[in-house]
Amino acid sequence: MAAFGTVFMPQMIQAHFTDNAWSESSVVPSDKIELHAGAHVLHYSSTCFEGLKAFRHEDGSVYIFRMDANIARMKQSSHLLSLPEVDGPMLEKMIIDIVRQYADETPLPPGSMYIRPTHIGTEAAIGKAAVPSLSSLLYVLLSPVGDYFAGGATALRVLLEEDGMRCAPHMGMIKSGGNYASALAPITAARIQHKADQILFCPGGDVQETGAANFILIDGNEIITKALDSTFLHGVTRSSILTIAKDLGMTVSERNFTVTELLERAAKPGTEAALSGTAAVLTPVGTFIHNDKEYKVGTGEAGPTTMRLRQVLNDIQWGKAQDKHGWLTKIDV
Numbered sequence: 001m002a003a004f005g006t007v008f009m010p011q012m013i014q015a016h017f018t019d020n021a022w023s024e025s026s027v028v029p030s031d032k033i034e035l036h037a038g039a040h041v042l043h044y045s046s047t048c049f050e051g052l053k054a055f056r057h058e059d060g061s062v063y064i065f066r067m068d069a070n071i072a073r074m075k076q077s078s079h080l081l082s083l084p085e086v087d088g089p090m091l092e093k094m095i096i097d098i099v100r101q102y103a104d105e106t107p108l109p110p111g112s113m114y115i116r117p118t119h120i121g122t123e124a125a126i127g128k129a130a131v132p133s134l135s136s137l138l139y140v141l142l143s144p145v146g147d148y149f150a151g152g153a154t155a156l157r158v159l160l161e162e163d164g165m166r167c168a169p170h171m172g173m174i175k176s177g178g179n180y181a182s183a184l185a186p187i188t189a190a191r192i193q194h195k196a197d198q199i200l201f202c203p204g205g206d207v208q209e210t211g212a213a214n215f216i217l218i219d220g221n222e223i224i225t226k227a228l229d230s231t232f233l234h235g236v237t238r239s240s241i242l243t244i245a246k247d248l249g250m251t252v253s254e255r256n257f258t259v260t261e262l263l264e265r266a267a268k269p270g271t272e273a274a275l276s277g278t279a280a281v282l283t284p285v286g287t288f289i290h291n292d293k294e295y296k297v298g299t300g301e302a303g304p305t306t307m308r309l310r311q312v313l314n315d316i317q318w319g320k321a322q323d324k325h326g327w328l329t330k331i332d333v
């Protein structure tokens with residue numbers, strides 16, 4: 001199977017912002033865009049993106065999951081990066097139009113159609129290091145994805161990093177390209193030195209998130225995750241899992257916690273840890289690596305509560321459980 005995110009639908013939908021207005025959207029080939037070599041995004045990283053999914057139900061109908069949350073975050077990211085303001089209803093229509101065009105190609109569960117809205121500053125102005133781009137391009141790419149867990153949900157090895165940070169603290173809640181580039185060197189070093197799959201960034205001991213997923217700790221009936229602030233990405237999956245946990249009668253604690261508390265709790269039987277995000281839903285964490293020592297989380301394998309929460313979320317996405325929070329948008333074809 002092709003690696004996640006390497007297969008694209010041949011067309012995408014785009015709109016340009018110039019002279020203080022958005023153009024009509026148009027459907028164009030997805031294998032290239034035309035940019036001036038001096039475009040703002042290429043020099044000063046004026047870029048943000050989103051990741052959401054469309055799912056096919058058993059009767060053939062197609063639904064997009066929590067589109068409004070992703071559009072709201074895209075508007076916020078664009079605003080915080082001083083990119084032109086995103087027109088929410090326009091972006092919603094663009095997403096629906098392109099998903100409808102490829103509705104028939106939406107894979108069946110456990111696959112889905114991954115949707116990648118992207119917004120970049122296009123003004124050719126290399127003198128504008130400290131000035132926003134006046135023009136931009138907004139486009140929506142589609143990538144059919146298969147079963148993330150083909151071969152089973154193997155528990156990850158995660159390095160706890162207290163010294164560095166993933167990105168600048170005021171940038172954490174923005175889904176912006178530069179943040180991922182800034183985390184690459186430490187993640188690559190962790191892979192080589194510790195055979196770690198991911199780094200859990202814990203600046204000054206404060207447990208935050210990994211390079212591209214939120215972190216949750218499960219201790220019996222309690223689910224613990226960092227309270228929202230500007231330093232980390234406010235995941236839609238995180239919010240969905242917390243809502244489902246409350247529905248299931250679990251205690252949800254959104255609060256700050258330290259590496260010391262994390263390691264104390266991890267040692268207890270019945271503790272589970274997981275990474276949450278649109279791509280992988282919930283991925284179990286089996287081992288923490290800290291100061292060259294290894295700590296198993298509970299049994300070191302995928303835990304039952306992690307798998308249950310994942311199943312309940314998947315059941316809603318796949319149309320097998322009632323969508324009582326109104327998270328799905330039906331695409332009329």
Ligand SMILES: *Cc1c(COP(=O)(O)O)cnc(C)c1O
Pocket residue numbers: 051175209210211212213214233234235236237238276277278279
């Ligand atoms: C996208 C992302 C997440 C997960 O967000 P979802 O909305 O759940 O997909 C978490 N952390 C980072 C850094 C991310 O980029």
